[in-house]
Amino acid sequence: MKNFDHELILCVVNAGFSDAVMDAAKAAGARGGTVINAHGTANKEAEVFFRITIQPEKELVMIIVPSALREAILHALYKEVGLNTPGQGIAFSMPVDNVVGIKNEHEDTEE
Amino acid sequence: MAERSNRQQSESKKRKVNRLESKRLELLVTVVNRDKADFYQDLIQSYEVNMQMSMRAKGTASRQMLGLLGLEETAKAVIFSVIREDRVPDALAALEERFATIKGGGGIAYTVPMTSVIGVAMYGFLSNDERTVKEDMR
Structure with a gap:
């Protein structure tokens, strides 16, 4: 069990952009x-006012990352799938206080 | 006046005691293969967990890797469970052991601390605290 070594990054994107x-x-x-x-x-009135249509089908991507990588990953998500891209992604991180099941760096990488 | 102040002090002490007694809640998130979701839900429930939500999800193994294994996608389930803080170490230790020993039962689990919950009955239900249920209602 590890404490506060990891963070949870949540990224909400349009369907198909995971x-x-x-x-x-x-x-x-x-x-x-x-x-x-x-x-x-989405706020329907705001959608009409700003003439923007928000695609309702979304995908929520959950990624557990070492705390040290959080900034770099959030920055990459903002750049590649941020609100100004077709993915219209919103990404944020949350603290996670206990993690089990994460393999170490040299083992197979898939969850 | 002095009596009133004494009463206030003892009431505030009582409140402090109550606050110390109530345990914090955590949201336990468990990601496992979909066919093992029921097994893990039963396991987690045995740690005084009264409310769980399970939803379908998919893993993100690279297509190259999946192609090599002859799979199209990795079907996963995400289980959200509300668990009392003092039960977390035991629950995570049990999960970690099962992840390592059960064939196809690997996964990850983590907890996110909850900061507030409204309603005594709801807290009692989520924390499995039977003291919150009045005698005549049992």
Whole structure:
């Protein structure tokens, strides 16, 4: 069991962009992730006012990363799948206080 | 006046005691192969967990790797469980052991601390604290 060595990065992207998320995260040092299908909700009035349509089908990508890599991965996600890209991704991190099941660096990398 | 102040002090002491007694809650997130989800839910439930949510998910193994193994995608389940803080070490130790020993039962688990919950009944349910249920309701 490890304490506070890891953080959970959550990235909400338009459906179909989870591969792009993982490509960007892996390039920045992440090892694996899990994808959940989700349904987004947006302020309808704001959508009309700003003439922007928010695609409701979303994917939620959960990635556990060592705390030291958090900044680099979040930066990569912002650059590759951020709000100004077709993926329209929102990424944030949360503290995680106990982690089990993460293999060490030299073992197979998939979760 | 003095009596009132004494009463206030003893009430505040009581409140402090109550606060110390209530344990914090954590959100336990477990990611496992989908066909093992029921097994892990049963295991986690044995650690005084009363509420769990399981949802379908997929792993992100590279296509190259999956192709080599003849698979199309990795079907996973994500189990969210609300667990009392003092049960976390035992639950995680049990999960870690099963991850390492069960064939195809590998996975990861982590906890996220919860900062607040509203309602005594809800707290009692989530923490499996039977003291929060009134005698006549049992």
